[in-house]
Amino acid sequence: MLIREHVPLAPLTTLGVGGPARYFVEAQSEAEVIDAVAFARSQELPLFVLGGGSNLVVADAGFPGLVLKIGIADVSHFTAQDGSVVFTAGAGLDWDALVARTVEAESAGLECLSGIPGTVGGTPVQNVGAYGQEVSETIRELRALDLRSMESRTLSNADCGFTYRSSIFNTTERNRYIILQVTFSLHEGAKPSIRYPDLQKFFADHAGEPTLAEVRAAVRETRHRKAMLIVPDDDDARSAGSFFKNPVVPQSFFEGLSTRLGSRGLQLPSYPAADGRKLPAAWLVEHAGLAKGYAKGAAGISRKHSLAIVNRGGATAAEIIALKDEIQARVFDEFGIQLAPEPVFVGF
C-alpha cells in the first residue's frame, strides 16, 4: 500500500477546486482499505473516503488527514432463481461503465441513470437519481466495512434507509461505513423506464417500444445538452452536478407562497411529496433573479443549468462558497426558503 503525501485533490474532483490531502492512499482491495484505516488511526488522522469526486467541494486548505480513494473495481453477474439478473460491482468501479454493462446485458433498472459521473460506491450515499429512477429501486444489498467494529457487514436495501437524495450513509450513520461492493437486482428483457417527461417527449414519435440502449443514449444526449454529462472542453460541466436539493415545504406554506406569487402573475410549479410539496430549486434560483450564466469571479452558474455551480477556470473553493451563499440568500429573501446544498464539503 503506497501512502502518498500532499496530494492535490482538485484534479480528483469534477469541480476542480481545493487544496491537497495531507496523506493519500488508493485501496485496491478490502485488505488495503483495512490497512489504510489502521494507518489513519495509528496517526490519529481524520479519514475521508473518496469515490469519483463528483459530489464534493474541497476547501482551499485541503484535508488535514488521510484521503482514502476506493479503487476496488471488479464486477460480475448471474441470473438468480427468481429470474432477476444480479450484478455485483466493486465500489470503485466507474458508475457509467456499470450502467453500460447492464444495458449491454439487456437488463433493465439502471438505464435512466446513464451518464452520472462517480463510482458505484458513491451511488447509495445520496441515493442517486435521475430521469425517474433512483438506485434504491434496484440495490439488493451492499457490503461495507463498519468502522465501529472493523468488521465487514452486508446491509440489505431496507438497512440503508433510502429516501430522496438520502440514506443512512449521509445522515444517521455518516462516516460509519466504507462501502466496498454493491449488488443490484435487475430484470432481463424488461421494458425500459420512460416515466420522466423529458424522456417521454424524446420518444413521442418513436415507433414501438424504445430499447434499453436507445433510452441510455437519449438520457446521455439530454444530459449533454444540460452540461450534466462530463465531456472534455465543456466548461459548464466543471461542476458538482446540481448544487441544491429540491426543497420540500409544508402544504400550508406552499399555498401561502403560491397565492402571494399568483398575485404577481407567477405560477409556482410543484410536485406532490410525502410530507408536503416538492418545489423545483432551479425555478426558485431563476426567479430570485439569478440567471443561467451568472458569474461571480471565477465561479458561475452553468449557462445550461441553473442549479449547477461551475468553476469557470481557476476558481477557488472560497469563490464557489461565496456564490453558494449568494444564491441561498437571494432565494431566502425572495421566497423564505432555505436551499440545502447537495454536495459534500470536505475540509471546511
Ligand SMILES: Cc1cc2nc3c(=O)[nH]c(=O)nc-3n(C[C@H](O)[C@H](O)[C@H](O)COP(=O)(O)OP(=O)(O)OC[C@H]3O[C@@H](n4cnc5c(N)ncnc54)[C@H](O)[C@@H]3O)c2cc1C
Ligand atoms: C455533471 C454531474 C452530474 C451529476 N448528475 C447527478 C444526477 O443526475 N443525480 C444524482 O443523484 N447525482 C448527480 N451528480 C452527483 C454525483 O455524481 C453523485 O452523487 C455520485 O454518485 C457521487 O459519487 P462519487 O463516487 O463521485 O462520490 P464522491 O463525490 O467521491 O463522494 C461523495 C460522498 O460519498 C462518500 N463516498 C464515496 N464513495 C464511498 C464509499 N465507497 N464508501 C463510503 N462513502 C463513500 C464520500 O465520502 C462523500 O461523502 C452529478 C454530478 C456531476 C458532476
